[in-house]
Amino acid sequence: xxxxxxxxxxxxxxxxxxxxxxxxxxxxxxxxxxxxxxxxxxxxxxxxxxxxxxxxxxxxxxxxxxxxxxxxxxxxxxxxxxxxxxxxxxxxxxxxxxxxxxxxxxxxxxxxxxxxxxxxxxxxxxxxxxxxxxxxxxxxxxxxxxxxxxxxxxxxxxxxxxxxxxxxxxxxxxxxxxxxxxxxxxxxxxxxxxxxxxxxxxxxxxxxxxxxxxxxxx
Amino acid sequence: xxxxxxxxxxxxxxxxxxxxxxxxxxxxxxxxxxxxxxxxxxxxxxxxxxxxxxxxxxxxxxxxxxxxxxxxxxxxxxxxxxxxxxxxxxxxxxxxxxxxxxxxxxxxxxxxxxxxxxxxxxxxxxxxxxxxxxxxxxxxxxxxxxxxxxxxxxxxxxxxxxxxxxxxxxxxxxxxxxxxxxxxxxxxxxxxxxxxxxxxxxxxxxxxxx
Numbered sequence: 001x002x003x004x005x006x007x008x009x010x011x012x013x014x015x016x017x018x019x020x021x022x023x024x025x026x027x028x029x030x031x032x033x034x035x036x037x038x039x040x041x042x043x044x045x046x047x048x049x050x051x052x053x054x055x056x057x058x059x060x061x062x063x064x065x066x067x068x069x070x071x072x073x074x075x076x077x078x079x080x081x082x083x084x085x086x087x088x089x090x091x092x093x094x095x096x097x098x099x100x101x102x103x104x105x106x107x108x109x110x111x112x113x114x115x116x117x118x119x120x121x122x123x124x125x126x127x128x129x130x131x132x133x134x135x136x137x138x139x140x141x142x143x144x145x146x147x148x149x150x151x152x153x154x155x156x157x158x159x160x161x162x163x164x165x166x167x168x169x170x171x172x173x174x175x176x177x178x179x180x181x182x183x184x185x186x187x188x189x190x191x192x193x194x195x196x197x198x199x200x201x202x203x204x205x206x207x208x209x210x211x212x213x214x215x216x217x218x
Numbered sequence: 219x220x221x222x223x224x225x226x227x228x229x230x231x232x233x234x235x236x237x238x239x240x241x242x243x244x245x246x247x248x249x250x251x252x253x254x255x256x257x258x259x260x261x262x263x264x265x266x267x268x269x270x271x272x273x274x275x276x277x278x279x280x281x282x283x284x285x286x287x288x289x290x291x292x293x294x295x296x297x298x299x300x301x302x303x304x305x306x307x308x309x310x311x312x313x314x315x316x317x318x319x320x321x322x323x324x325x326x327x328x329x330x331x332x333x334x335x336x337x338x339x340x341x342x343x344x345x346x347x348x349x350x351x352x353x354x355x356x357x358x359x360x361x362x363x364x365x366x367x368x369x370x371x372x373x374x375x376x377x378x379x380x381x382x383x384x385x386x387x388x389x390x391x392x393x394x395x396x397x398x399x400x401x402x403x404x405x406x407x408x409x410x411x412x413x414x415x416x417x418x419x420x421x422x423x424x425x426x427x428x
Contacts (some may be wrong), residue, residue, distance in 0.1 A: 036388070043292070054382075060405070061401065061405070064401075064404060064405035065366070065400075065404050065405060066366035066367070066401070066404050067366070067369075069369055069380050072380070072384060072387075072393070072397050073398060075319035075396035076397065077393035077394035077397045077398065078393075078394065079394075080391070083393060086235070086321070129367075138304040152230060158273075158274035161274040161276045162274075162276060163276060165373060172277065175280075185280070185284035186285035186286070186288075189284065189285050192277050192280075193277050193278075193413070196272065196273050196274055196277060198273035200271075201269070204268060204272060210424070218287070
């Protein structure tokens with residue numbers, strides 16, 4: 001037991017540097033992906049086929065193909081057409097794609113929860129379509145999506161552990177690296193699991209609390 | 219190239235179904251614990267559900283395959299993947315079942331009690347059949363997500379679609395085609411399941427008491 005704690009103490013600093021990268025890559029994907037998701041949600045609502053079709057394929061591929069395959073496609077596949085990305089860039093691209101695809105559905109559901117009468121009232125006041133969106137729909141529709149978006153963010157932090165297949169030195173890669181040097185997989189992956197859970201469990205509880213609070217107002 | 223990747227489909231389907239089966243059984247148990255009314259069981263189930271869901275699938279797989287599997291007990295990659303994904307599925311199934319349970323009219327259970335049906339029969343004959351009908355769409359859409367999550371099992375060497383695709387890309391240096399084909403396979407597999415589920419759901423929905 002003492003022996004295991006000593007091993008944890010030794011490997012913790014390295015794991016934490018990896019964790020910082022996990023959080024960074026998750027943050028970058030969410031920061032880029034969620035605004036993109038909003039754009040996709042809006043373009044799926046328009047009547048223009050030119051906007052709708054490409055957006056629909058981006059969403060369906062992002063949601064339909066496995067995120068691991070998407071990541072390997074960007075990192076191992078794109079070089080055959082001359083596009084070589086670093087592991088950090090590949091992970092960010094693949095995860096942004098995935099985030100945009102999933103959050104577009106979450107945001108669309110939020111926007112659709114705004115009653116149709118609100119839009120009609122805006123039209124009756126002679127507001128432009130952009131103004132209706134900006135002043136009426138978004139401020140009411142976006143807050144509805146917040147709990148679901150936060151829940152998705154927790155899933156993305158967990159998904160960032162997949163980045164180890166492209167050798168991004170995040171938490172899982174670090175654990176794997178120490179593991180292959182020391183062969184002490186059990187204590188090592190237990191610590192890794194605890195580190196992920198230490199962020200995800202409180203986050204899940206907060207999201208659940210927010211969901212209950214928000215549902216009270218509607 | 220395509221034939222090699224296609225040969226992974228059986229493993230992908232087998233792994234998805236095994237993990238889903240483990241998850242449904244575990245989810246049923248966890249849901250029963252959560253709704254039992256016994257504070258200790260409820261708390262234990264809540265903690266387990268949180269713990270299963272808060273650790274990434276790949277960490278579960280490595281923990282089971284390298285951690286437990288390198289000790290006294292020998293675990294094959296398939297078993298490790300099925301157990302690891304099954305645990306996470308179980309936690310999510312418990313939440314799905316609990317949500318569906320709320321959609322069943324309380325009068326159903328009360329009527330069964332008024333007829334002095336024993337608790338086991340009350341569940342088996344009255345509650346569970348309706349629970350299955352209500353939770354089907356959520357279970358299927360989770361199953362489709364699970365189908366894509368089985369790609370993670372490639373990292374511990376289960377020869378499913380993603381594993382075959384990366385193998386092919388290493389041998390032929392044609393990563394673009396092989397991963398695009400693998401991605402398309404996942405989409406192709408999930409579309410018929412989604413359509414079938416919608417069809418069955420509409421038929422079953424009519425048979426749930428409101």
